[in-house]
Amino acid sequence: MNRTARLYGLVEELRAAAPRPVTVAALAARFEVSARTVQRDLQALMETGVPVRTTPGRGGGWSIDPQMTLPPIHFTADEASALAAALAAADTSTPYAGAARTAAQKIAASMTGPASAAAQKLAARIVALPSPTDSTVRAAVEQALTANTVLRLSYIDAAGRQSDRAVEPAGLLTADGRWYLIAWCRMRQAGRGFRLDRITAAAPTTEQAQPHDLTDLLRGSAAARAVQPTTLASL
Structure with a gap:
């Protein structure tokens, strides 16, 4: 063995x-x-x-x-290759990128023989260019989402105006190569989408956030034209 x-x-x-x-x-x-x-x-x-x-x-x-821990999951060679490739494509600015990298390592370690070689070759052919999202901002967003706590952030909107806000995170949205934090904005008293690369500073708090339905907030948000869809599917 x-x-x-x-x-x-x-x-x-x-x-x-x-x-x-x-x-x-x-x-x-x-x-x-x-x-x-x-x-x-x-x-x-x-x-x-x-x-x-x-x-x-x-x-x-x-x-x-x-x-x-999870019980054993038996992936086919194609499924394992697809997962390894997708996780390899997570660049350093992607939310939960660190966990994605360790998950990819565990999947690769669980594979043997031709399936392992095929997955590694496929992953090596995928290159992800990092976006300018600050690692401390990403870490603060991850922590607030995981712990369901209020997040304080400084944000620059599309017009270049900066504001400081307290938000209650509901989830993440990815569209057109961008990542958005979907949250209830206490300042606007409405759902808003915050592009991660426009958040200049972020700090999680210990205050528990109120639960918000992600789909409802997306339909009320201007993030990535999310105001239009009648049906929304999670990843």
């Missing part, structure tokens, strides 16, 4: 036993490798963000939080 297959096997062994911990000795016996190899593999999983943890002492061992 190669290391990639063993890493996935370790995750599934821990998932099957959860929430009970499993000792390194038991895992070593299961995969017919040394305890040192298992320890190194588990440390590698932890460093890549897999929610494994160790509990010291008698009755302790390694365990995983099953609610924080």
Whole structure:
């Protein structure tokens, strides 16, 4: 068994036993490798963000939080290649670009043989040019969306006017090569679309935002002609 297959096997062994911990000795016996190899593999999983943890002492061992991981998903070679290529196209200014890159690495690691080589060749033929979105702005938008908190931002509109606003994020829209934050603007008391590359500064707060329906806000927004559609499909 190669290391990639063993890493996935370790995750599934821990998932099957959860929430009970499993000792390194038991895992070593299961995969017919040394305890040192298992320890190194588990440390590698932890460093890549897999929610494994160790509990010291008698009755302790390694365990995983099953609610924080997905069960195995069996992609076809074409599906895996398409995902790897799409994730590779996410440039550094794309929202959640960091997570996209690590997801692409995990997909590539899960593939073997001709399928893996085909996906890597396809991804290498895709080039994404970064847009001028500030990384701190992108990170603040991501945090506010994930935590559903109010976002304070400075924005320059199409006429060059700058304003400071508090907004309640509802989602993201991509159109014509641009990314927009769709949010309820407290200053305008209406839904608005904010082009990410026109946000000059942004800072999330700890204040919880009110829930807003993304489709309703899109229909009330001028972002990327979103006022017109009668039906809207999410990505």
